[in-house]
Amino acid sequence: MKSGYFPGCSLHSTAKNYESSTQAVCRSLDVQLEEIPDWNCCGSTPAHQTDHLLALALPARNLALAERAGMKEVLAPCAACFNHLRTAEIECAGNRETHRRVEGVLEMTYGNSVHVMNILEFMVDRVGIDTIAAKVKRPLKGLRIAPYYGCMLTRPAKIARFDHPVNPVSMDHLLEALGADVVDWGAKTECCGAAHVLTRPEVVIELSGRIIYEAKDNGADAVATACPMCMSNLDLRQNAMAKATGKEAKVPVLYLTELLGLALGISRAELGMRKHVVSTAPVLEKIS
Amino acid sequence: MKVLLEEKHSLLEEVESRSGQKVQECYQCSKCSGGCPFSGIMDYAPNSILEMIVYGLKDQLLASKAIQMCIQCGTCGAQCPAGFEMYEVMNVLREMAKEEGYVSHEVKIPKMNGIFLGEVRNIGRMHEVNLMVKNMLSQGELVRDVTSLIPIGPPMFFKGIMGMGDVFAHKIQGQAQVEKVFANVEKARGGITP
Numbered sequence: 001m002k003s004g005y006f007p008g009c010s011l012h013s014t015a016k017n018y019e020s021s022t023q024a025v026c027r028s029l030d031v032q033l034e035e036i037p038d039w040n041c042c043g044s045t046p047a048h049q050t051d052h053l054l055a056l057a058l059p060a061r062n063l064a065l066a067e068r069a070g071m072k073e074v075l076a077p078c079a080a081c082f083n084h085l086r087t088a089e090i091e092c093a094g095n096r097e098t099h100r101r102v103e104g105v106l107e108m109t110y111g112n113s114v115h116v117m118n119i120l121e122f123m124v125d126r127v128g129i130d131t132i133a134a135k136v137k138r139p140l141k142g143l144r145i146a147p148y149y150g151c152m153l154t155r156p157a158k159i160a161r162f163d164h165p166v167n168p169v170s171m172d173h174l175l176e177a178l179g180a181d182v183v184d185w186g187a188k189t190e191c192c193g194a195a196h197v198l199t200r201p202e203v204v205i206e207l208s209g210r211i212i213y214e215a216k217d218n219g220a221d222a223v224a225t226a227c228p229m230c231m232s233n234l235d236l237r238q239n240a241m242a243k244a245t246g247k248e249a250k251v252p253v254l255y256l257t258e259l260l261g262l263a264l265g266i267s268r269a270e271l272g273m274r275k276h277v278v279s280t281a282p283v284l285e286k287i288s
Numbered sequence: 289m290k291v292l293l294e295e296k297h298s299l300l301e302e303v304e305s306r307s308g309q310k311v312q313e314c315y316q317c318s319k320c321s322g323g324c325p326f327s328g329i330m331d332y333a334p335n336s337i338l339e340m341i342v343y344g345l346k347d348q349l350l351a352s353k354a355i356q357m358c359i360q361c362g363t364c365g366a367q368c369p370a371g372f373e374m375y376e377v378m379n380v381l382r383e384m385a386k387e388e389g390y391v392s393h394e395v396k397i398p399k400m401n402g403i404f405l406g407e408v409r410n411i412g413r414m415h416e417v418n419l420m421v422k423n424m425l426s427q428g429e430l431v432r433d434v435t436s437l438i439p440i441g442p443p444m445f446f447k448g449i450m451g452m453g454d455v456f457a458h459k460i461q462g463q464a465q466v467e468k469v470f471a472n473v474e475k476a477r478g479g480i481t482p
Binding site for chain 2: 010012013016017039040041043044045046047048049050051052053054057061101104105106107108151152155156157158165166189190191193194195196198199203207236237239272275276
């Protein structure tokens with residue numbers, strides 16, 4: 001199977017292990033990823049907070065480039081990129097006037113023919129849980145994983161159009177298929193605070209801390225995420241969380257694709273397992 | 289009194305027609321504010337904002353911190369029994385504030401957004417190191433921000449989360465196209481820089 005691929009800025013810098021694990025997992029599942037040539041930043045939250053037309057046009061350039069390259073579907077592993085690309089896809093398809101204005105500022109034609117998918121949707125709906133389960137070489141037996149969806153994979157519902165906005169289950173099912181013990185917990189779609197870490201770090205430390213401690217209190221060995229922004233807030237800030245609450249955090253946070261890769265028998269080095277502030281060693285020990 | 293009533297009417301009408309959301313259908317259950325991760329640091333909570341729209345309190349609203357804090361996490365909309373999307377309202381309020389030249393009480397977030405978008409405009413992509421450094425220098429809390437980096441920076445470097453290759457920014461080939469998108473949006477907005 002072939003698919004278009006939009007890595008986004010984070011996967012080329014602080015989330016290199018999200019990129020390497022996504023690539024490795026796709027190779028092992030016989031999925032060929034083709035990167036959109038010369039893609040640009042989706043504009044993320046700053047564009048949508050600043051100007052609606054800009055927030056549609058920046059991702060739409062990528063969709064237009066994908067279309068030119070003959071792609072029908074694009075996998076966007078970063079939850080925020082997915083959300084903003086999908087917004088452009090849906091708003092351009094749903095409103096002729098919006099579509100015309102976007103093409104106008106882009107000075108490009110775009111035929112509304114590209115469908116954007118997030119990593120979960122891609123694995124569950126395109127590859128299929130059964131196909132993945134059949135390829136598991138090293139089941140994640142005994143590993144308690146808290147599936148963390150955050151905001152952008154499932155909300156706003158009319159944009160994401162995937163799973164349930166508040167109580168999604170697709171990652172739960174996928175992790176179960178890998179043999180993991182899935183934690184039933186209350187913070188799976190809580191917001192980590194996202195980019196407010198650059199302006200109000202204390203608020204983000206509190207919000208992300210609630211998620212980490214909720215996972216810890218429910219006996220999770222690790223939290224699984226599909227978002228580089230969530231990863232950064234949840235993994236990098238655990239020292240600050242401990243300082244703020246007086247309680248030790250130390251909960252490893254892993255990309256969903258790293259867990260997939262481990263179960264599929266891909267080497268730790270290829271997955272980039274080392275690139276975490278909170279050590280992933282306890283997780284690896286438990287399954288080795 | 290007559291003038292005031294007309295004004296009330298116009299804000300509500302404008303927000304409803306631009307956002308496609310029926311603000312008047314809100315019956316103030318406040319679930320949006322209960323769920324919002326940022327209502328604790330907002331000057332007006334989401335449910336109050338809806339009420340202020342109905343009452344026509346335009347100046348307070350368009351200069352508020354609250355409208356700059358929404359990141360479209362969608363928690364409010366997912367819980368709203370009236371079934372509408374608050375973030376659409378927030379987007380419209382921010383756009384109106386910009387169009388009408390309101391100076392926001394919130395300084396930090398628009399500043400960070402400007403730095404982020406400046407990177408995108410200049411190189412076509414967001415460059416994390418540039419964003420972090422420029423943002424730290426602009427937020428006016430250098431000591432706090434540098435101190436917070438002490439426990440994070442070295443492990444990020446030693447564990448390979450960030451390397452020397454991440455320090456330098458490279459333009460994409462189509463940077464001029466991206467620059468043009470910004471310029472065209474600016475033109476469409478009557479010269480207001482996005």
